[in-house]
Amino acid sequence: MNHDIHLIVNGEAYLLSVPAHHTLLQVLREQLVLTGTKNGCEAGECGACAVLVKWPGADHAEPVNSCMVLAPEADGAEIVTIEGLAHDEQLDPLQEAFITTGATQCGFCTPGILVNARALLDRTPDPSETEIREALVGNLCRCTGYVRIIDAIEMAARAGREVAR
Amino acid sequence: MQPFDYLIPKDHAEASALLAAGGGSVRPFMGGTDFLIRARGGFIRPQSVVDLKVLPGMREIRQSPDGWLVIGAACTMNQVAAHPLVLAGYDLLAQACNSVASYQLRNRATIGGNCCNASPAADTAPALFCLDAVAETYGPAGARRIPIADFFVGPGRSALQLGEFLTAIHLPPAPTGACGAFNKLGRTKLGDISAVSVAVYAWEHDTETPRRDWRIALGAVGPTPLRAPEAEAALAADASPQGVQRAAELTAAAARPIDDIRASAAYRRAMVAVLARRGIEAVLAGIARAGLQAVPFGGVPAGSVSPTGVLREGRPEQMIGGAA
Ligand SMILES: Cc1cc2nc3c(=O)[nH]c(=O)nc-3n(C[C@H](O)[C@H](O)[C@H](O)COP(=O)(O)OP(=O)(O)OC[C@H]3O[C@@H](n4cnc5c(N)ncnc54)[C@H](O)[C@@H]3O)c2cc1C
Ligand code: FES
Ligand code: FES
Secondary structure, eight states: OEEEEEETTTEEEEEEEEEEEHHHIIIIISSSTTTTTTOOOOOSSTTTTTEEEOTTOOSSEEEEGGGGSSGGGGGEEEOGGGSSSSTTTBBBHHHHHHHHOOSSSSSSSSHHHHHHHHHHHHHHHOOOOOOOOTTTTTTOOOSSOOOOHHHHHHHHEEEEEEEEH | OOOEEOOSSSSSHHHHHHHHGGGGGGEEEOOOHHHHHHHHTTTTSSSSEGGGEEEETTTTTTOTTTTOEEEEEEEEEHHHHHHHHHHHHOOHHHHHHTTTHHHHHHHBBBBHHHHHOOOOOOOTHHHHHHTTTTEEETTEEEEOOOOOHHHEEEETESOTTTTTTEEEEEEOOOOTTEEEEEEEEEESSSSSSSSSEEEEEEEOOOOSEEEEEEEEEESSSSSSOOOOHHHHHHOOOOOSHHHHHHHHHHHHHOOOOOOOOOOOOHHHHHHHHHHHHHHHHHHHHHHHHHHOOOTTOOOTTTOOOOOOHHHHHHOOOOOOOOOO
């Protein structure tokens, strides 16, 4: 059974017809061909599918595993995917920091981690290392060992504080 | 995943009618974090799901006029854990909600879904048992209230009947000076489903001779979450270091664990004793600190969080990985 949904993805409005049993992850990857959001497990474990969702009526966006959202539920939602993290050709400070520190290897986990780290810095601009580790519990990386990812997030947090000053 | 439809009910009565008419093939849906795993695995093949989150009150947390806290069944773990009323009076529940999976998943996983899934390992259950929670449901016969211990019937089985769904969790007014600690053990330090969990909760009675009441509840060591009444009574009588050790042993004796993929029964029972002891010690420490902070006229000092808030900041031993 298909449902018509309105949603905004990275600032663009769409009207889509989506199968009820598809997930938001499928809609993003298969219908909108925004393949930066990855499908790692479809079971809520790996975090590669994380996107920011502002639900209708909510005052801010929150990260969710898009494999855990049914497509029709996204009706009226505003979504930011990894493709929407940069603004006006300007990378997000987190993206810059990931490049500087070498926090990416194969890159499969990177979009989900960046999106989730963006949400972390939005709610906690100056996270401790423990807070960073806690925020990444649901983001599995099998390449890096996480050390540089944590360095990168700390670096971006510092950069963010300098901008704010 | 096998196709199914997604239905938005217009009110409680319609939701109940849809569920009842569908037999088992129309399923309640909230955060989907249990449902989608099972549907994808082919363990359930529903014709459609009814999204209960949209119903009025389902996502609200409010205080009732008689002082009870009413948590809508579709409130997410993050929503419950961050709510000022929860933090002020029911920090034990906040600890439990915060221990579930990852931050992103806690934006989907709901407290009601956790209960309705009725896993013996449901992490909010031991806290809800300690807090004497009452489940409010809506079904063909209207609304009813079920004490949380009667809501969990067996592994994966709740007291809900066909066409009936959970609408809210009610928590009785929190006693002043109550203190709680939730400890769980999974494969990893954070975020894993519990192989063992223990919630400990205590409060002082406002009587001439000071009296302290205890609650201890266990997860993942029986067909349902369960209480350890002998340990509770023993602690009320003796909370000395020896008394604590004795209570930890009595708690382990109350467990009814099985061998499964997560842990052996023997390991589970041994870990119940460890987590119980740590939980009791954390609560005693929390009570002592709250006592030190107490203002001359008694009660909670102005501007402070609940005594359990002290525990929270320290995050003493919440979730211990590996060998304990
Ligand atoms: C990666 C991962 C990690 C997890 N880690 C943990 C963990 O650490 N601790 C833990 O306790 N759980 C964990 N879980 C399990 C799950 O996230 C929780 O049980 C969650 O609270 C379920 O809530 P939900 O809203 O997603 O439920 P749903 O999946 O929407 O529903 C769960 C079940 O209850 C039924 N149901 C839902 N709402 C109602 C209602 N109102 N009335 C009647 N029936 C209803 C559904 O039909 C379904 O059978 C984990 C799950 C995943 C995928
Ligand atoms: S693909 Fe969604 S969490 Fe792994
Ligand atoms: S860089 Fe390869 S999984 Fe993280």
